[in-house]
Amino acid sequence: MFAAAKTTAQRGVSVSLWTRSISVSPAAPQHPPKNDTEVSRKYRFSYETAKNKYVKESDLNVPQDKFDFASYENKTNSTTVSEENAQLIPSIVALHARLQLPEEYKLSTLVKSLSCPMGEGNASNNQQMTIFGSHILSFYVSEYLLANYPRLPISILRSAIDAYIGNFSLYDVAKNSWGIDEDASSKLDKYLSNEPELFKYGRLRYLRKVSTPESNVVKYSPAQVNPYEISKSEAFANSVRSIIAGLYVHSGETATKEFITNHILSRQVDISALFEFKEPGKLLTRLLKTNNMHPPTVRLISETGRLSNSPIYVVGCFSGNDLLASGEGxxxxxxxxxxxxxxxxxWYLYKPLDAKVPSDASFSGMFVDDGEKFY
Structure with missing residues (x-):
């Protein structure tokens, strides 16, 4: 599965890059990409989906501790919520307790994690925290998969990483596991309910991107697309990445690794379902030949109902006298x-016993095989 392209910039002509197409999260909607631009934008690692736009330091009042995310203020329009005000928001206090975050994790940082960029001049958002958290998640999930499944092909590895920390997977974590709510009510609804202005910071706030308008409604796209509009799944996923970034800053690497293990890596992902073989017989023959083993032979082990309308056959795949696997049909x-x-x-799902990841204190290098030769 390769999508071909080539990038050169000669005489003012630019063409797209060679890109390797991979599978997306099982929860993602299955539809073919419309063009090469959509392919290159869609098939990326989790940390690559973050919009890497950095705010100029000259536009901010930067605190002495640059990792104190909650204390950044915009010089022209500051919407920073202080720690005292954050303690008055019930949903923030409840989320802090629900996730069992340590005491040193500031509630104001949690407020910032739920505020996505919504326009120019708004410094109190989770954009930088999202980038930081995406790299942390990608590192720990990648080392877990590489240490536990060292023979995975790169395309399957990318799909497995996306199944753990893709937008749709993290959306499920934020929405259904953590109970994060979005700020979907209008200003009129808030006015009629006499809701304090401060309470809006206790919910996920973002500019929603409308991709499918309602029935009998015609959508007229503006001449210039708003760069701050994001999908619902991406907004919830960014909140998870931001919360993990804040935990790393406030509590360190050990607490963050344990948190990711409990909330992300503990989720069940069927990696075997990501494989799709077009010609398994030829591929197995090449694999055995590469490892200096006998070519595969199939032998009938048992059968029943050969003359009926529902027969069952059980065969074994052998390499010499060694039984590799059995199959029925x-x-x-x-x-x-x-x-x-x-x-x-x-072969590909080989898993070593008691695998250690590089971030473990007791980790020592291990040699499994020569790596991926083909797939």
Missing amino acids: SSLREARVRSFVRALKA
């Missing part, structure tokens, strides 16, 4: 293909 061909697929998955 309603025909010999189906059972044969299944045995090939299971043999390949048994």
